[in-house]
Each structure stands twice: as structure tokens, then as C-alpha cells.
Amino acid sequence: MKPRLLIRIAALILWSASTHQLFSQKVGFLLDGYLTDRWYLDQKLFMDKVKELGGEPLLEVAHGDTLEQLRLGKKLIDDGVKVLVIVPTDSRQAARIVVVAKTANVPVIAYDRLIMSNNLSLYVSYNNEKVGSMQAQYAVSKIPNGNYLLFNGPVSDNNAVQFSVGQRKILDPKIRSKNVKLIGDFVMSDWGELGAMTKMDEFMSSSQEKPNVVIAANDALANGVIQSLPNDLIGKVIITGQDADIAALKNIVSGKQSMTIYKPIKPLAEMAAEMAIKLAKGETVKGATKMSSGNITVNAVLLDPVVVDKDNYKETVVKDGHAALDEIIEK
Ligand code: BGC
DSSP states (O other): OOOOHHHHHHHHHHHHOOOOOOSSOOEEEEOOOOTTTTHHHHHHHHHHHHHHOOOOOEEETTTOOHHHHHHHHHHHHHHOEHHHHHOSOOOOTHHHHHHHHHHTOOOEEEEEOSSTTTTEEEEEEHHHHHHHHHHHHHHHHOOOOOEEEEEEEOSOOOOOHHHHHHHHHHHHHHHHSSSEEEEEEEOOOOSSSSHHHHHHHHHHOOOOOOSSSSESHHHHHHHHHHHHSSSTTTTTTTOOSSOOOOHHHHHHTSSOOOOEEOOOHHHHHHHHHHHHHHTTTOOOOSSEEEETTTEEEEEEEOOOOOEEETTTIIIIIITTTOOHHHSSSSO
16 A cells, blocks of 8 residues: 555544544533442443443542532533533432533433422433332232331431332321331431441340331342341241342342342433433433422423332343353352
């Protein structure tokens, strides 16, 4: 090949790479942290989809620190993101990031957890009230009369509030009719397994009453509870969860945990990435529904959660490729 032709080809390659850099849309993804396993998957699927659509994903993680998340939100805006997708550490405090973003003309999508702001472009999540109702419904269908113990995540996460609303819709009438006795209602300061383990330990050593049911709002809390449950109660107490964590699926197969709520991550992460790219290009996006919480009303897309237990895990999480049989069955 002639040297001049080679130089031309090289220049063309350089030019197309730099225009890609120049014109590809920067998309900020601001996570709370990795206290539960699912966020690694959310991150991967979201970032991959943004790249596939020609965008440039920029990731920051607050590691559970509200002020750090505010700082990182500002940083991403300074770095030139055209849209911000946020999993808020604190649903109220994160509204401050939306204020800064609005001034900089950067649209915001609240991902999985609502941000208490009327200036969101979109909220994408699951029907979280339904998650709570499904957990409680499962429990009362197995134990219609008995002692119930509740473990929930922090109220700074609006999802925890919604899980509780959903649970209480089912439980309150049963509590009033005295079929269900609430022997403890614990709201943890984070979603981790350690806090639940300690709390359950304290409860078991101080309470006269034993639980027949533990409604744990997610799998990490459920796993903490299971670790502090005396051996003679393991497999006898109905324990709920959420997230279809691999550890929880193992516990379901071996009979230690009764159910989990499976929320397929792929449709959520990919839809969020598609919406983010549209917003980054200046297009408008619409939610499939309007959702209100307190005095906040937002455009939202809310996906449906699925109950998973010993009877249907093969047709749900395994069939979907979320978990492989040999990861969850102890050999
Ligand atoms: C999510 C759950 C998750 C929890 C802890 C909640 O906001 O909806 O899926 O288990 O946060 O990360």
C-alpha cells in the first residue's frame, strides 16, 4: 500500500475515534453502594447497554455516604454528563443533587429507589408496594395464625417505606382480628446482614415468645436472621426475603428460607439505559404511569416482581438464567 494512502486511512481512523469521543453522550451512573449483591449486576447491565447504544457511561459509588453521594453527583455534572441516573443513598437528601442537576440542565432518572423531588425526568423501579404485599401474603397463606416478626431496611430508602405499606395492607386486618400477633417490628439502620444477625440474636435471648414467621424485607436481612435462629427452629419458621440472591436461593433449596421476591434486573437496567440515552440526546421520555409518594408525583415505569420458592425456582430464576442449578443446589 502507498504511504500516502496509509496516512489517509490512519487519519480517518483517528478522526472517527475523536468524533465518537466528542459526540458520544456521557451518562452518569451514581450508585449507593454494594451492600447487597444485586448492584453489581445492575451496574454491569446498565453500563453495557449504554455502551451498546453508543454512550459513554461514567460510574461513581457513594458507599452508603449521603454527603459523598452529593459530592459525586456534582462531580459527574462537572465531568460533563448529559444525564444522571441515581440510586439514592437517602431518598430525601438526594433531592439536593437534582437541584444542582436542574441548574446545569442535566435530567435525572431515579433508579430503583425514588428521590423525593418533583423535578425527576423519570423513576424506574418495580412495584415496591406489591413486593411487600407479596411477602406478607405468602406468609399468611402458610401461617394464618401465629407470631410474626418484621425486619425492614432504613426509612431513608423510600423502598423500605413502600415495602412496609404493602406488608401492612395484608397484615393489619389479621392483627386486628388477632390471628397475627406482632412480636417485634425492627427497622434496621442499613440493609446489611450483620445488623439483622445481631438484632435477631438479642431478640431470641430476651423474648419469651418465639416467631412462627419472620418477614424480612430483603435476602440480606433474611440471611442475618437465619444465622441467629436456633437450630431447632431452622426450617420451621417461615422466612421471606427479596432479590433472589444466590445465598438466599441456596437457603430456599435447603429449606432454611421460605421464599424470595425476584425482581429481574435486566429489563430494569436496560430500560434505564435506553431512557438515559434518549434524555442525553435531548429527547423527552414518558413513564408508563404516574406515581405519587408523599407530596411527590413522578413519571414512572414500574416492573412486576415475582414470588420464588421451593416449588417454582426452576421455572423462574433458573429458566431466566438469573441462577444456575449447580450454584444453588448443595452437592
Ligand atoms: C432495593 C432492594 C435491595 C435493598 C438493599 C432496596 O432499595 O429495592 O432490592 O435489597 O435496597 O440494597
